[in-house]
Amino acid sequence: MKILVPTDFSKLSRVGANYAIQLAKKIGAEVVLFHVAHFETPPLTHMMSIADVIKENVIQDLTDRCLQLKEELHTMAPEVSIAIQVVEGGPLEDQIESYASHHAIDWIVMGTKGASGLQKMIFGSQAYAVINKSSLPVILIPEHARFKNWENIVYASDLMHPQEELKKLIPFARLFHARIHLLHVLSPDSKQPWDVVKLQNALIQACQYEKINLQVSHHYEVVEEIDDFIADQQAELVALFTHEFTFFEKIFKKSLTREIAFHTWVPLLSMKKAH
Structure with a gap:
């Protein structure tokens, strides 16, 4: 079983990652940390080479941050297999759906703002877009949630x-x-x-x-x-x-x-x- 965890390295996305790693530990699943990098197209052709260098450096930096997050999560659950994936493009929901459909992903787990109510928890822009687009089960983790066995x-x-x-x-x-x-x-x-x-x-x-x-x-x-x-x-x-x-x-x-x-x-x- 594979769980995809979108991350933008924010505190809220870390809530989702923390929950996902504990869930994966309990059920014997793998985790894929997933980050989407979006770049604006440079307006001038002669700037393409410069943009490519900048893009390459940014992708490497994002990959390093994913690796750092992976190591931090491994301290919580060393036995869980964690992969990382940085992709270029957007929107987030489209990239998640595309990657999940081609890499045998079973669930998506992501953090979301929960304090302002059930309605806003669901209809927050990213959460709304992801669960409305996804053909897979999506588990939204409110900001104050901590993993507990599902009884x-x-x-x-x-x-x-x-x-x-x-x-x-x-x-x-x-x-x-x-x-x-x-x-x-x-x-x-x-x-x-x-x-x-x-x-x-x-x-x-x-x-x-x-x-x-x-x-x-x-x-x-x-x-x-x-x-x-x-x-x-x-x-x-x-x-x-x-x-x-x-x-x-x-x-x-x-x-x-x-x-x-x-x-x-x-x-x-x-x-x-x-x-």
Whole structure:
């Protein structure tokens, strides 16, 4: 298993790298530190040779910084294999997707600003771009997160394709024998009847995974309810499935009346819905 970790050498990207190295140590994965160098095209042809020399020096400097980060991470987990990759170009999300698709990458782990709320954690420019572009699972690590074994995973779902999505999520849960807490939030005005026990048992049987709990709750503020549920379950990971962010956009349009203080220690796993 390979985990790609984007880094720009900032404190925030280091949070993602620290988490990734501990995760890799626990599950026996490899880590690839990934940096994208962007250069402006020189305006004059005669400047090309100078630009090439500068570019070569910058690439070497960035490679050295990646090597330094690699050595620092190795002190935390000497047994983890760490590779480095510096590429030229942009945007970041395109370079990540291209590299990941050609180098057998399984997951992407990256740090993100989490203190200003679940909404801004997801829709921050880089995080938004990467998870919206990526065909692979992306784990966003809030700035105050520290690695903990995944014992409780909260999975917020619209219940359109729960069996299909659970089958994608269960491999993550199996790594730690985690319990999956599936939450579906309805409007208090909803009259739709739900046999929660019957549906939960059907999902357990269909997915062949015993540790699935289903809860259907009623709340006008969906994000607030998800946030409270995360705290109640003491979750170490939150899972959401996206389809060009239609689910996120739907719930956030209903939740713009207040800023939700997202629990900044809980990583968020984003995976794509099937088309």
